[in-house]
Amino acid sequence: MTPTLRLRDVPPRVAFALEQAGVHPLLARLFAARGVRHPDDLDDGLGRLLAPDALKGAAEAGRLLADTLERGERICIVADYDCDGATACAVGLRGLAMLGAAPGTLSHVVPDRQVHGYGLTPTIVDLALAHRPQLLVTVDNGIASEAGVAHARALGLQVLITDHHLPAIDPDTQSARLPAADVIVNPNQPGCEFPSKALAGVGVMFYVLLGTRAELRRRGRFDAASQPRLDALLDLVALGTVADVVKLDDNNRRLVAQGLRRIRAGRMQPGVAALFAAAGRAPQRASAFDFGFALGPRINAAGRLSDMSLGIECLLTDDPTRAAALAKQLDEINRERRELEADMREQAALLVDQLMADEQADGTPPALALFDAEFHEGVVGIVAGRLKDRLHRPTFVFARGSDGLLKGSGRSIPGFHLRDALDLVSKRHPGVLRRFGGHAMAAGCTIGEPDFATFDTALQQVAREWLQPEALSRTVATDGPLAGEYFCADTVTRIDAQVWGAGFEAPVFCDEVEVLQQRLVGEKHLKLRVRHAGAIRDAIWFGHADPLPPRVRLAYRLNLDEFQGQQRLQMVVETALPA
Numbered sequence: 001m002t003p004t005l006r007l008r009d010v011p012p013r014v015a016f017a018l019e020q021a022g023v024h025p026l027l028a029r030l031f032a033a034r035g036v037r038h039p040d041d042l043d044d045g046l047g048r049l050l051a052p053d054a055l056k057g058a059a060e061a062g063r064l065l066a067d068t069l070e071r072g073e074r075i076c077i078v079a080d081y082d083c084d085g086a087t088a089c090a091v092g093l094r095g096l097a098m099l100g101a102a103p104g105t106l107s108h109v110v111p112d113r114q115v116h117g118y119g120l121t122p123t124i125v126d127l128a129l130a131h132r133p134q135l136l137v138t139v140d141n142g143i144a145s146e147a148g149v150a151h152a153r154a155l156g157l158q159v160l161i162t163d164h165h166l167p168a169i170d171p172d173t174q175s176a177r178l179p180a181a182d183v184i185v186n187p188n189q190p191g192c193e194f195p196s197k198a199l200a201g202v203g204v205m206f207y208v209l210l211g212t213r214a215e216l217r218r219r220g221r222f223d224a225a226s227q228p229r230l231d232a233l234l235d236l237v238a239l240g241t242v243a244d245v246v247k248l249d250d251n252n253r254r255l256v257a258q259g260l261r262r263i264r265a266g267r268m269q270p271g272v273a274a275l276f277a278a279a280g281r282a283p284q285r286a287s288a289f290d291f292g293f294a295l296g297p298r299i300n301a302a303g304r305l306s307d308m309s310l311g312i313e314c315l316l317t318d319d320p321t322r323a324a325a326l327a328k329q330l331d332e333i334n335r336e337r338r339e340l341e342a343d344m345r346e347q348a349a350l351l352v353d354q355l356m357a358d359e360q361a362d363g364t365p366p367a368l369a370l371f372d373a374e375f376h377e378g379v380v381g382i383v384a385g386r387l388k389d390r391l392h393r394p395t396f397v398f399a400r401g402s403d404g405l406l407k408g409s410g411r412s413i414p415g416f417h418l419r420d421a422l423d424l425v426s427k428r429h430p431g432v433l434r435r436f437g438g439h440a441m442a443a444g445c446t447i448g449e450p451d452f453a454t455f456d457t458a459l460q461q462v463a464r465e466w467l468q469p470e471a472l473s474r475t476v477a478t479d480g481p482l483a484g485e486y487f488c489a490d491t492v493t494r495i496d497a498q499v500w501g502a503g504f505e506a507p508v509f510c511d512e513v514e515v516l517q518q519r520l521v522g523e524k525h526l527k528l529r530v531r532h533a534g535a536i537r538d539a540i541w542f543g544h545a546d547p548l549p550p551r552v553r554l555a556y557r558l559n560l561d562e563f564q565g566q567q568r569l570q571m572v573v574e575t576a577l578p579a
Contacts, residue, residue: 003392003474003575005510005555008033018042024494026486030479030507041250044257044499046231052210056192057185061160062211064183065096066219068135068158069212072102076133078120079110079312080140080201081303083296086110087240088139088162088202090269090315091233095209098228099216107131110308113378115402117435118444120148125155134158140201142179143186144168144437149179158182162204164246165437166419171427198247198503202240203255206233234259235268236315242288243296245442247503256499260286271314274327275299287496289506298327301334304378341379341386347372348383348397366463366472367416368395369456371406371449375399381409381442392474394418394463396445398452405434406452410443415471416463418443425458432458476555476575478510484533489569492560510555512579513537515548530554530571541573551579 010033018028021039036042052058068075075096079089089108096106109128116123119141125148128136135158138145142161146168152159159181166188167176176190185208187194199207209230217227238259241252248256262268263276263286272295276283279294302311310333314326351370356363368387375383377399384397388411396410412418422436422445432454436445447455482491500506516536517529528539528548539556556571 002577003476005553005575005577006475006477007480007510008477026491027494027498030495033479034504044254046254046258049254050194050196050251052207052214055185055187055194055204055207055211056189057183058207058211059215060183061162061185061208062213062215064135064158064160065099065137065208065212066215069096069100069102069216070219071134072105073134074105074107074132075101075135075137076128076131077106077108078124078128078136078138078141079108079308080118081110081113081308082140083243083299083303083311084201084240085140086299086303086308086311086315087236087243088200088205089312090271091202091209091236091240092137092139092162092205093316094236094269095206095228095230095233096212098230098232099209099212100221107133108312110303110312112307113303117401117407117446118437120145120152120159120161122148122151124148125152125157129155135160138162139205140164142181143184143189144179146177146179149181153180160184160208161186162201162208164188164199164201164204166439168437169423196249196251198249198252200241200244200246200252202237202244203252206230206237206255209233231258231262232267235262235272238263238288239272239291239295239299242291242501243299245292245502248288248499248501249503253499253504256288256291256501260288260499269315270318270320270323271316271327274314274320274323275330277324278327278331285496288499288501289496292501297337298330298334301337302330304382305337305340305376306333337379337382340376341382344375344379344383345386347374348387352387352391364391364393364472365460366393366467367459368393369398369408369452369459370396371398371400371408371452373400377401377407380407381411381444384409385411387411388413392472394421394459396455396459398447400449401446404449406447406449408445408447410438410445412441412443413471416467421459421462421466424462425455429454429458476508477505478508478555480509481511482509482558484535487533487535487537487558487569489560489567492558492569495558506557508555508557508574510553512551512553513539515550515552518547520545526573528571528573532571537571538568539571539573541576544573548576549578552576553579 015028015032077092079085137160143163161181161184163186170177187199238256263283275295281290299311302308317323380397380399384395388395394412394416396408398406398408401407417440419438426433432451434446513530513532521527526541526544555574559572561568561570
């Protein structure tokens with residue numbers, strides 16, 4: 001699908017004010033185009049983090065955890081099987097130990113994606129009983145676990161839910177339905193006025209620890225000078241926040257910036273250092289890109305194809321040798337994941353081609369749902385994301401689970417709230433969705449195989465109602481031309497030092513160029529030599545094999561390519577249109 005290019009608006013007075021405050025002119029333009037309105041917005045100091053007081057339930061959670069710690073009772077953390085859940089688990093266990101948890105009182109369990117499914121189910125509660133806990137703490141899950149919480153409470157356990165997903169909606173009252181936990185901490189629960197609704201699961205757990213430390217300080221356990229330095233956990237908070245692709249609002253950017261600062265200075269958990277080494281990345285030049293495309297996928301691969309306990313152990317161990325061995329194992333699993341994903345993408349492409357042929361003159365349907373008996377449950381979300389990017393349609397990909405039900409993972413486009421769409425499907429077709437949950441841009445659900453066609457039709461109907469034709473056209477936002485004076489390694493270094501991600505996207509420049517040479521490398525990547533601003537530049541378009549006309553408008557990112565110890569500046573093409 002050929003996208004359109006949209007130039008980001010840059011308020012000139014804002015850009016000028018940022019320049020006057022000492023911000024580099026190029027960065028001032030980029031920041032102003034992303035909503036930064038005052039130099040203070042760029043202050044990423046710890047003192048600028050939102051206080052935990054406004055996070056509903058954080059103070060109550062602090063009291064609950066402080067009581068449990070003082071009594072020396074056992075706490076079991078119930079994790080999730082993605083990078084956000086793994087880092088949240090590691091932050092919780094490390095943080096509670098720092099706050100004084102007695103040796104042997106902390107444990108964790110993590111569901112097996114294919115055996116247990118998602119969240120605090122009654123089965124997971126029974127699994128946790130082996131650790132004889134008095135308190136269960138969920139991280140990155142639990143807000144929809146009514147049955148699991150009820151089962152735990154019936155067994156005499158206390159339950160603290162820490163989550164960031166949207167709560168279930170009662171079909172009769174249209175109000176949020178919450179589990180009967182002792183305490184719930186979730187910025188998206190009703191009545192929570194915490195300004196950062198985009199806090200990741202690991203961020204929620206970090207804030208719960210801040211609340212617990214404040215409560216212990218009030219009880220005289222330590223004072224401000226002697227209290228544990230929880231900022232030592234921010235490398236994990238940053239990793240989980242970026243890997244979960246939550247919006248990088250001001251608060252999340254500060255959390256990530258602080259984590260990156262620690263890593264660049266060499267202050268990180270041994271597992272994080274080992275993951276950088278396994279990925280061949282340099283921690284002293286760490287960026288959010290490393291979290292999203294190097295470390296995060298290696299942690300996620302464990303939950304997709306193996307056992308997330310490997311990822312959690314890697315983040316928990318203080319033994320660098322053990323961390324290196326686990327990181328190597330995670331790297332091998334990630335290689336397997338790539339191969340499996342490539343096979344599934346080929347199968348999915350064939351299904352899409354068949355679907356497009358069936359649609360004929362109607363074109364691409366407004367939403368896609370795909371299932372094949374050979375699909376693997378662990379990578380359906382990745383494949384859904386790739387198809388969404390290629391076709392610019394809300395997309396669900398399903399695989400058959402070990403229980404015979406279809407487990408689907410969906411990715412969406414702007415303007416189509418995926419969790420709300422599932423909620424509407426469930427109301428129109430009661431019983432089709434066995435379980436569902438998620439966010440605006442990513443969601444999951446479980447259906448019976450005989451109900452797949454009904455789900456497909458229902459999802460397309462919601463998409464027809466909600467999406468205007470213009471929403472179905474992919475748009476690439478650009479930052480306009482890059483002046484020749486800024487086409488240098490210093491610009492890349494300056495850009496890479498900032499925090500970019502979801503909602504605060506990395507710069508994409510747009511220039512008209514003359515294509516001088518083009519050839520395929522690796523059979524599927526287009527390597528280019530172009531004339532730009534009177535100079536010859538290198539460029540590469542990953543995953544694109546079709547030749548370009550002599551003159552094109554390139555939308556591109558600036559990158560330093562390292563090969564055999566040499567650095568070369570190149571344009572990494574996002575898309576190209578005829579000039």
